Amino acid sequence: MARTKKKAHGGKKSKATRNDVMQVGEASNAIQQPQQPTKVWQPGVDGMEDGEELQFDPTAYDCLHAFHLGWPCLSFDIMRDSQGVLRTDFPHSLFCVSGTQADQPANNAVAVVRLANITGQRRKPKTPSAMEEDESESESESESDEEEDESMGTEPNHVSQSKHPVLQVRFVAHQGCVNRVRAMMQQPHIVATWGDSGYVQVWDMAAHIRSMSGGIPDGPGLRTTVRQAPLQIFTGHKDEGFALDWSPITAGRLLSGDCRNAIHLWEPTTGGKWIVDKKPFQGHSASVEDLQWSPTEADVFASCSVDGTLRIWDTRHREQSAISIKAHDADINVISWNRLASCMIASGCDDGTFRIWDLRSLKEDAFVAHFKYHKGAITSIEWSPHEASTLSVTSADHQLTIWDLSLERDAEEEAEYQAFLKQQQAEAPADLPPQLLFVHQGQKDLKEVHWHPQIKDLLxxxxxxxxxxxRPSNLENLPGA
Incomplete structure (x- = not known):
């Protein structure tokens, strides 16, 4: 898969889709025309006439914010923190790390980012029963609610825009573009980067995290790029790569895969160093695109490749992979191992499709599900850390989608739900997959998506x-939300 590296052109206001009937998977942008019925507009399927405009509906979100770092970032990762294992109430704060795609190799950096005061709101589940119970209360309080919303400069039930997140950034110089970046789960300040220079580097970002933890907004002098020596550099790969993953079980254990088919295992030692096995795992016949450690077995990992195969490996047996199947007919760009249902793996392909696999019966054409919604290559896929049946996907068709595999079409329940809606919503096309829960648009050339492991339903x-x-508003309607 070709990964383009482009200069940033500034953020765009995101256009959203809304799913009021989650069983239907009605995820759409509405085209608003005077004296015209509301329509569901499907990206890559429907065109746009002169004068037509996609209308952004802020009520589709409990939270929506945007920021940029000057240069586009092909990859990022969320850094775990000590603010709570499971957080739900706004405002939120978080740390993440990303790597730039600058115009010149010397202009690149690894960016450690802190975002504070991430505002939003929680909504009551919009179910028929809840609407019946709240109808009289809502009517009696509507006038006071409207007055309060007007005082905040917003419309009723819309995400508050009266406060904005506070952005802090520390840039660490990185020679060459950053293809992928990953933070260690057990020690989030330890970060690995895959550079287009062909080197994999490990960094300690603890000092930068400490400097931002006081919550003081950045001044002009703090936005400069600092030079810092990495903890370790591995030059044994014969080409650049994208595959990189820290073990969730063994702290410090790392895998890196390159475009020359090789996978190297990093073993941590004392003193903050690693021993990298110079003899790689070999078996793929083309570029290794992604790697994922098993969430339950310390010596097991999965890989995917441009050769269309999905492989399962055991680090104790390096001669060949334990399992190899032809999983797609085109390049497999990304995989995700479900940490709540460890028998499930998702794979995303260059042809825009993605599949779900059950490791208990892993063989060719034995996938659990196959989805063909996207019109461009799948660039990222990740299971939710809080719901075993939910995953997010990004594609080169400029869409971020959320799927719930537990959903099925129920005409009777859909009709009941529509009867309680105060405003008539557009009908979803019959051919939309019922598992399609939400579609987010407005970003150009989407590259990667991650769920926050500690903040419920935040992406x-x-x-x-x-x-x-x-954070889509309809995720709160799901069981366990």
Missing amino acids: ISTAADGFNIL
């Missing part, structure tokens, strides 16, 4: 024109 995505932070 961050990166694209050529910057980052978005979002």
Whole structure:
């Protein structure tokens, strides 16, 4: 898969889709025309006439913010923190790390980012029963609510825009573009980067995290790039790469895969160093695109490749992979191992499709599900850390989608739900997958999405024109939300 590296052009206001009937998977932008019915507009399927405009509906989100770092970032990762294992109430704060795609090799950096005061709101689940119970209360309080919203400069039930997140950034010089960056789960200040120079480097970002933890906004002098020596550099790869993953079980254990088919294992030693096995795992016949450690077995990992195969490996047996299947007919760009249901793996392909696999019966054409919604290459896929059946996907068709595999079409329940809606919503096309829960648009050339492991239902995505932070409002309707 070709990964383009482009200069940033500034953020765009995100255009959203809304799913009021989650069983239907009605995820759409509405085209508003005078004296015309509201329509569901499908990206890559429907065109735009002169004068037509996609209308952004802020009520589709409990939270939506955007920021950029000057240069586009192909990859980023969320850094775990000590603010709470599971957080739900706004405002939120978080740390993440990303790597730039600058115009010149010397202009690149690894960026450690702190975002504070991420505002939003929680909503009551919009179910028929809840609407019946709240109808009289809502009517009696509507006037006072409207007055309060007007005082805040917003419309009723819309995400508050009266406060904005506080952005802090520390830039660490990195020679060459950053293809992928990952933070260690057990020690989030330890960060690995894959550079287009062909080197994998490990960094200690603890000092930068400490300097931002006081919550003081950055001044002009703090936005400069500092030079820092990495903890370790591995030059044994024969080409650049994108595959990189820290073990969730063994702290410090790292895998890196390159475009020359090789996978190297990093073993941590004392003193903050690693021993990298010079003899790689070999078996793929083309570029290794992604790697994922098993969430339950310390010596097991998965890989995917441009050769279309998905492989399962055991680090104790290096001669060949334990399992190899032809999983797609085109390049497999990304994989994700479900940490809540460890028998499930998702794979995303260059042809725009993604598949779900059950490791208990892993063989060719034995996938659990196959989805063909996207019109461009799948660039990122990740299971939710809080719901075993939910995953997010980004694509080169400029869409971020959220899927819930537990959803099925139920005509009776849909009709009941529509009867309680105060405003008539557009009908979803019949051919939309019922598992499609939400579609987010407005970012150009989406590259990567991650769920925050500690903030319920919060996602961050990166694209050529910057980052978005979002929480769809309909995720609260799901069981366990």
